[in-house]
Amino acid sequence: AQRVTQPEKLLSVFKGAPVELKCNYSYSGSPELFWYVQYSRQRLQLLLRHISRESIKGFTADLNKGETSFHLKKPFAQEEDSAMYYCALLIYNQGGKLIFGQGTELSVKP
Amino acid sequence: NAGVTQTPKFQVLKTGQSMTLQCAQDMNHEYMSWYRQDPGMGLRLIHYSVGAGITDQGEVPNGYNVSRSTTEDFPLRLLSAAPSQTSVYFCASSRLTGGNEKLFFGSGTQLSVL
Numbered sequence: 426a427q428r429v430t431q432p433e434k435l436l437s438v439f440k441g442a443p444v445e446l447k448c449n450y451s452y453s454g455s456p457e458l459f460w461y462v463q464y465s466r467q468r469l470q471l472l473l474r475h476i477s478r479e480s481i482k483g484f485t486a487d488l489n490k491g492e493t494s495f496h497l498k499k500p501f502a503q504e505e506d507s508a509m510y511y512c513a514l515l516i517y518n519q520g521g522k523l524i525f526g527q528g529t530e531l532s533v534k535p
Numbered sequence: 536n537a538g539v540t541q542t543p544k545f546q547v548l549k550t551g552q553s554m555t556l557q558c559a560q561d562m563n564h565e566y567m568s569w570y571r572q573d574p575g576m577g578l579r580l581i582h583y584s585v586g587a588g589i590t591d592q593g594e595v596p597n598g599y600n601v602s603r604s605t606t607e608d609f610p611l612r613l614l615s616a617a618p619s620q621t622s623v624y625f626c627a628s629s630r631l632t633g634g635n636e637k638l639f640f641g642s643g644t645q646l647s648v649l
Contacts, residue, residue, distance in 0.1 A: 434575065461638075469578075469625065471637035511578060522568065522593060523638060527577035 427452050429514045431526035438502050439534050446497040446529045448486075448512030457515040458495040459523070460486055464508045472497075472510070482506070502533045537561050541626050541641035548616040548648045556611040556644050558626030564639070565631035567609040568593070569601065571622040572643075578625065584609055585631055616648045 428451040438444055450456055460472040473481045475488045475495060486497045495512060512526040542557045560567065568583035570593075580593030584603040598620060600612040609628075613620060623645050627638040 431577070459637075468642055469627075469638075469640040474637070522580055522583050522591075524580055524594060525570070525578035527575060 427514065427516055427524060429512050429524055429526035431510075431512055431529045433529045434527070435530045435532065437532045437534065440504055441501050444497075444499045444502045444506070444531065444533075446510050446512075446531065448495045448497065448526060450493050450495065450512075450514050452493075452514055452516070454517060456488065456490070456493075456495075458486075458488060459513040459515070460484070460495075460497050461511045461513055461525070462508050463511070469511070502531075504533045504535055507531055507533045539626055539628055539639050539641040541624075541644050543644060544642065545645050546647070548613075548646065550617060550648060552616050553612070553614050554616065555613075556624055556626075556646075558609045558611065558641060559607050560609075560626075560628040560639070561607065562628065562630075562639065563606060564628035565606070566636070567603065567626065567628045568638070569599070569609070569611045570625045570627065571595065571620075572625060573622050581611065581624075618648045620646065621648045622646060 430449045458475045462472045463469045484499045509530050511528045513523050516522050539560045565586045569581040570578040572578050579595045581599050582601040584590045590601050623643050625643050626641040629636040629638045
């Protein structure tokens, strides 16, 4: 079955602490994974995609096919990182469709 | 450039009523999709389309119909609303080149079914 799992509903850290938002996936094909973010009163937007191997706003995510994971990391959290984060998996089927995990709310306290 | 526009922003329905959520994009995107967002469930794909005249079911299609008569528009129809359809609905679009394009989201429609 194709599935994206984010085990933590809420992650609360203090400013300056490291952050890791967990994402595990189940997919028989070659995975393409993304992180989307929804800041308060803003639209969902792409944060980063694994194929680009990029770092956005200090966040990175590495695809680990052995552990079927795509965890999002940041070494020093900032208050403005507080948001809802969604991990997403691209399913290649008639052009592709994106399925999302349950989401993790990140709260960064001062 | 408006991006993805959803209307209405808020709607209250009675059980059994029908309505259409509108979605339009002005970016000439081939791919359009509808999601519902529920607490603890994340975003779940309802229906999607890879071009005019082509639609397909997502993870939770029951109770919803879609059509894609033009590239720009992708309306979502609730034929007989049920309380279980109370949710926030998001429309999203993207280009369709290799499947790695980012989705552009609308601002959402908050629907309550009483």
